[in-house]
Amino acid sequence: MLATLLPPSSGTATVNGFDILTQPHQVRRSIGIVFQDPSSDDLLTGYENLRLHALLYGVPKESRERRIKEVLELVDLWERKDDQVKKYSGGMRRRLELARGLLHNPKIIFLDEPTLGLDPQTREHMWTYIEKLVKEEKVTIIITTHYMDEADRLCDRIAIIDNGKIVVLDTPEKLKQVIGGDIIRIKIKNPRLDELKRLRYIEKVNVLDNTVSLTVKDANKHLQEILRVIGAVESVELRSPTLNDVFLHYTGKEFRQEEGEGGFWQRAMTMRARK
Amino acid sequence: MSELSGLYAIWEREIKIFLREKSRIVSSVVSPVLWLFIFGAGMGASFSVKDFSYQAFIFPGVIVMTTLFSSIFYGAYVVWDKKLDFLKEVLVSPVSRTTIFFGKVMGGVTDAVIQAGILLLFAPVFGIAFSLSMILAFGFLILMVMSLVSIGLIIGSVMESPEGFGLITSFVNFPLFFLSGALFPIDNLPGWMSVLIRLNPVTYGVDAIRGLIMGVSTFGLFVDFFVLIGFAAIMISIGTYAFSKIKM
Numbered sequence: 113m114l115a116t117l118l119p120p121s122s123g124t125a126t127v128n129g130f131d132i133l134t135q136p137h138q139v140r141r142s143i144g145i146v147f148q149d150p151s152s153d154d155l156l157t158g159y160e161n162l163r164l165h166a167l168l169y170g171v172p173k174e175s176r177e178r179r180i181k182e183v184l185e186l187v188d189l190w191e192r193k194d195d196q197v198k199k200y201s202g203g204m205r206r207r208l209e210l211a212r213g214l215l216h217n218p219k220i221i222f223l224d225e226p227t228l229g230l231d232p233q234t235r236e237h238m239w240t241y242i243e244k245l246v247k248e249e250k251v252t253i254i255i256t257t258h259y260m261d262e263a264d265r266l267c268d269r270i271a272i273i274d275n276g277k278i279v280v281l282d283t284p285e286k287l288k289q290v291i292g293g294d295i296i297r298i299k300i301k302n303p304r305l306d307e308l309k310r311l312r313y314i315e316k317v318n319v320l321d322n323t324v325s326l327t328v329k330d331a332n333k334h335l336q337e338i339l340r341v342i343g344a345v346e347s348v349e350l351r352s353p354t355l356n357d358v359f360l361h362y363t364g365k366e367f368r369q370e371e372g373e374g375g376f377w378q379r380a381m382t383m384r385a386r387k
Numbered sequence: 388m389s390e391l392s393g394l395y396a397i398w399e400r401e402i403k404i405f406l407r408e409k410s411r412i413v414s415s416v417v418s419p420v421l422w423l424f425i426f427g428a429g430m431g432a433s434f435s436v437k438d439f440s441y442q443a444f445i446f447p448g449v450i451v452m453t454t455l456f457s458s459i460f461y462g463a464y465v466v467w468d469k470k471l472d473f474l475k476e477v478l479v480s481p482v483s484r485t486t487i488f489f490g491k492v493m494g495g496v497t498d499a500v501i502q503a504g505i506l507l508l509f510a511p512v513f514g515i516a517f518s519l520s521m522i523l524a525f526g527f528l529i530l531m532v533m534s535l536v537s538i539g540l541i542i543g544s545v546m547e548s549p550e551g552f553g554l555i556t557s558f559v560n561f562p563l564f565f566l567s568g569a570l571f572p573i574d575n576l577p578g579w580m581s582v583l584i585r586l587n588p589v590t591y592g593v594d595a596i597r598g599l600i601m602g603v604s605t606f607g608l609f610v611d612f613f614v615l616i617g618f619a620a621i622m623i624s625i626g627t628y629a630f631s632k633i634k635m
Contacts (some may be wrong), residue, residue, distance in 0.1 A: 140481045151472035155404050167396030168480035171390025212476075 143212030260355035294331035393482030401494025448569025462539025495536030531592035537622035
C-alpha cells in the first residue's frame, strides 16, 4: 500500500510527505522497492537493467552514469556489469536489485524478505551491504522479514504484525525488556515447583514434559539458588531473551507455516532502520 | 520529460531482447520462407493468379502473416514479465501506464518492421522488383501492426499463464489470417465469406501492401488507410485501458 501497489481499503497515508492516494507519482519517486522475487530482466546485463531503471525514474542524464557506477560499486557488481543477469547467482541478483532500488536516490527503501532463501554466508554479506547503504546513502529502510536475528541486527525499531495488525512497535532492546528477564531452561525429572514459586525474583514458570522454563531477572546472580531449590538437575541452559521470545510473547504462538508464503503485509514483522 | 525517457527505455529494452534472442528472429523468418518456397511452389505448380505466379501473389500475404503472428505473440512477453515480476518493476516506476503501453507497442512494431524488412529482401526471387513504393508499404504495415500488437498486449494483460495466452491467441490468429486474402484472391468468393473478409481489418493491410509492391489493389489505398487507422485507434484505446487495469 505504501508503495502504491495496492489501494487502501479505507483511509490514507503519507510517504515522505506525499499522500499515497493523491500523489502516487511523487511517492513512487521517493521510494525504492526490492521485491522478494527477482524482478530484473535476465536477458539484459546488470548495467542495462540499471540504465532502464534510471530512465524509468527520470534520473537526469548528467548524473546517470556516475550514479550507476556508484551503486554497482556499493554492491560489488561493477566488475560484472556487462554480464547478462541470467549468469548471476541468487545472491548477486539480490545485490543488483538492492543497487537498483537505490539508484534514483530514494528517501525510503522497502526490502521485502531481503535474505529469504539465501545461504548463511550470502545472508551475512547481504546484511553487510544493507548496513553499508544505511551509512553511506542515509536512507530509511523498511524491511519485512520473519528471521528474528535479521530484525535484531539491522533494525532500530521493530513492529510485530499479527493477523494484519501491528501489535507492538519499539526498539529491539525495549522489546526484549518486556520479557522481564533472562530465560533459564532446566531439564529435570521431578522439579520441586512449590519451593520454586517461593522465590520472588522468578517472573514466570512454564513446565513442559521434563523441561522447566523460567523467566528470571538477573539470572546469573540467582542461578545457584534456583538449582539448589529445584532438585536433581539433568542439564541447564541460561540465555538472554531473543526476539523470538518477544514474538512468541506477543503473538502467543509458534511461527506458522504460511508465513514464508504470505503477502507483503501479512508477514510477521516490519522494521525500520536508522535514518 | 521523464515520460519520454521512460518511453524510450521500454522501447530500447524490447529491441535489445528481440535482437538478443536469436531464436525469435530465426523462427520468424524460417516459417515464412517455408510457406513461400514449399507451399507457394506446390500451389503455384497448378495455378497462377492474374498475371502473377502464385508465389509472387502470396508474397505480401506471407509478410502480413509473419508480422501478424509475431505481433500478437508479442503479448505473451507481458505474461512472462508478470511471471518474472519484471512487470512489477516497470509498473511501480513513476512512468504512466499509457507510456508503458506505447513503449511496448513501439517495441512490437519495430520487431515486425525488422522481420518484414528481412522478408522483403526475398522479393526479387519471386520476380518482384524493389521500388520506392515499398517504403509506403512499410507505412501501411506499421499502421496495421500497431493494432495487432495492441491485440496481443490486451490479451497478455488479462492472461495469467503463457499456456492460456497461446490458446486464446490461436482463436484470434487463424481467422484473421485465413480471412484476409493473404493466400487467395478475394474477388470471386461466396457471399458469406466475402462479408467476413471485408469485416477483417487485416484484409485491408494485405490489400494495401499488395497494391503498393505489386500494383493490384481491390479497395484502393484510401479505403485501406482509413480502415487501418480506425482499427488502430480502437485497439490502442482498448489497450491503454487494459494496461491501466493490470493488477499486481
